[in-house]
Amino acid sequence: MKKEFERKIADDEKFAEEVAFYLSTKSVIGGEATNEKKERFKKLYEEYKKTNASKGQKSAIRKLWPYVAAAAIIAGILFGKNVFFQPSPQQIADTYIQENFQTLPVTMSSRADSLQTGIRLINEGKLTEALNQFESIIKNDTSSIEAKKYAGIVYLRMQQYDKAIDYFSQLASNTQIFANPGKLYYSVTLMKRNLPGDIDKAKQLLQQVIRDDQEGRKDAEAWLRKW
Amino acid sequence: MHMPFEQKLQSSADLDIINNLLHEGVNRRKAEELLFTRYAYFIEQGMHKYSFAEEEAFDIYSDTILSAIPKIIDRSFEGRSSLKTWLFQIFHNKCVDFIRKKTTNKSSVNKSVGIPEVLVQVADSTKTILQELMDRTDKDQIRQKLNQLGDNCKKILWQWAEGYSDKEIAVALEYKTADVVKTSRLRCLEKLRQLYNTK
Numbered sequence: 001m002k003k004e005f006e007r008k009i010a011d012d013e014k015f016a017e018e019v020a021f022y023l024s025t026k027s028v029i030g031g032e033a034t035n036e037k038k039e040r041f042k043k044l045y046e047e048y049k050k051t052n053a054s055k056g057q058k059s060a061i062r063k064l065w066p067y068v069a070a071a072a073i074i075a076g077i078l079f080g081k082n083v084f085f086q087p088s089p090q091q092i093a094d095t096y097i098q099e100n101f102q103t104l105p106v107t108m109s110s111r112a113d114s115l116q117t118g119i120r121l122i123n124e125g126k127l128t129e130a131l132n133q134f135e136s137i138i139k140n141d142t143s144s145i146e147a148k149k150y151a152g153i154v155y156l157r158m159q160q161y162d163k164a165i166d167y168f169s170q171l172a173s174n175t176q177i178f179a180n181p182g183k184l185y186y187s188v189t190l191m192k193r194n195l196p197g198d199i200d201k202a203k204q205l206l207q208q209v210i211r212d213d214q215e216g217r218k219d220a221e222a223w224l225r226k227w
Numbered sequence: 228m229h230m231p232f233e234q235k236l237q238s239s240a241d242l243d244i245i246n247n248l249l250h251e252g253v254n255r256r257k258a259e260e261l262l263f264t265r266y267a268y269f270i271e272q273g274m275h276k277y278s279f280a281e282e283e284a285f286d287i288y289s290d291t292i293l294s295a296i297p298k299i300i301d302r303s304f305e306g307r308s309s310l311k312t313w314l315f316q317i318f319h320n321k322c323v324d325f326i327r328k329k330t331t332n333k334s335s336v337n338k339s340v341g342i343p344e345v346l347v348q349v350a351d352s353t354k355t356i357l358q359e360l361m362d363r364t365d366k367d368q369i370r371q372k373l374n375q376l377g378d379n380c381k382k383i384l385w386q387w388a389e390g391y392s393d394k395e396i397a398v399a400l401e402y403k404t405a406d407v408v409k410t411s412r413l414r415c416l417e418k419l420r421q422l423y424n425t426k
Contacts, residue, residue: 002348006352009349009356010352010356018420020360021364022416025369027388028366028369029384029388030390032370032388040260041285041289041292044260045267
């Protein structure tokens with residue numbers, strides 16, 4: 001059969017031409033069909049790219065999700081901290097006492113000074129002895145503002161707020177001294193004591209500090225912003 | 228004689244595509260499109276892996292699918308690997324061929340139409356005769372004369388050129404039997420030849 005076909009192709013020109021035409025036609029139409037399919041594929045590919053691009057965008061957003069979520073949580077915490085976890089007046093007072101009344105500045109002097117001795121005793125944590133020291137000074141000199149200030153600080157640290165208030169109110173009412181922290185200390189004590197009306201009173205005192213530009217104005221402004 | 232098709236390595240989506248390609252009818256066209264879209268990401272891989280331009284990668288991938296479809300239909304693809312692995316192998320080979328052609332500067336533009344696979348086994352002398360005759364054939368004239376044929380003829384010849392059997396054409400174009408298709412097909416070809424010869 002194969003030999004017969006080969007012989008006929010070699011000997012019969014008309015037959016060979018018919019076969020060649022047959023093959024050429026198949027090839028031409030096949031090429032056309034292929035081109036048509038390629039055109040169809042091209043359209044499909046364009047659609048595929050569009051779909052894929054939107055999927056890509058979605059997946060990019062999906063990839064960003066953990067970061068967006070983390071940012072939202074952090075923002076939420078910060079917002080919540082500011083809104084819901086504002087420090088209470090008592091916490092503000094605690095912080096202030098911790099930062100300002102734990103260790104007090106001592107004047108370097110060779111002279112034996114009973115006030116400095118009292119301050120050293122505070123810094124050493126010997127509050128009762130320090131108090132004795134300051135009250136002894138006050139007993140000898142009832143106008144000793146400095147001794148009253150430190151006595152008030154010791155009472156505050158000993159959580160004897162009424163006595164602290166007594167000294168700080170005396171300090172606050174003194175108009176002779178230039179840098180008078182009396183009202184600030186008085187309000188800190190009220191904030192720490194936190195009895196009914198104390199916070200309102202503390203607020204009024206802080207507003208006076210700001211209005212009169214007294215010692216502790218910046219602290220007063222910062223605290224009132226949180227209330 | 229092909230081995231029975233092994234299904235176990237195929238995903239259900241690939242099996243659907245293969246089955247629709249194997250069964251003649253309207254679903255075949257849909258299956259061709261699904262096959263193309265399913266692995267269209269090979270184009271991007273070709274662009275990255277071989278630094279092809281998008282159009283080059285697209286052409287290679289289209290050729291991959293176009294050569295894979297008849298192999299699936301005639302069951303040359305026996306399912307011994309997944310469809311994806313098999314397709315990627317074809318795609319990879321075509322990419323390598325393309326690079327080789329590019330580097331050796333061989334253009335396929337003026338390449339003559341090759342002898343079809345059915346004639347691979349004939350003697351070289353026969354091939355040479357047929358190749359020379361085919362090269363002398365005016366392809367544009369054939370294209371032009373095709374348009375003068377009726378729609379039925381065009382449809383039959385189109386399907387035949389795409390590699391469908393007479394039986395498949397009978398089903399697709401609703402002819403009674405494959406023999407009717409064969410007779411009609413040969414008549415159409417003869418008509419085309421007559422039109423071609425009356426240029």
